Amino acid sequence: MAASQYDQFLQEATTRDPEADRALWRNRLYGLYSRRCFLAQAAPRSEDAFWAAMKIKRIHSQRTSLRMRGPAAVDYMLASYAGLV
Template sequence: MAHSQFDLFLQEATYIDQASEATLDRDRLYGLYTSWCFINQHKPGRESIFWSAMNQRITPGHYGLRMKGPAAADYILASYPGLV
């Protein structure tokens, strides 16, 4: 079965921490997606398409979604340039 770009993004750049009561907000999740696209040389989909896809894959109000992998590092460094 072929995986969509959004499925691969969720698999490679996120994980669920079931013990956490916090989660990625919308801005951070989309920012992580654009970092993942940059690293993997994919063209990001339009934001409206991204959110439509996420609504089908992530339960609204579900807590514990976290960043992982190279896209997380890229996103954090791009968001906080003073760290470099």
């Protein structure tokens, strides 16, 4: 079975981190997902669809233990903080 777009996103752009103060929350996780889609030249699904899929994977918007990693993380940071570059 082929991995879903969401499985690929979680595998390539996130890592688990038990330190909650550095974890991704709702807006940043969806932002990272949309940047990863941009890099993969794929159309991101709606935010509602994204969170429905994350709920199935037991990833909740207010208490993730995920951190950014990989090329999507770099792209997200550069896009979010363009004034710093």
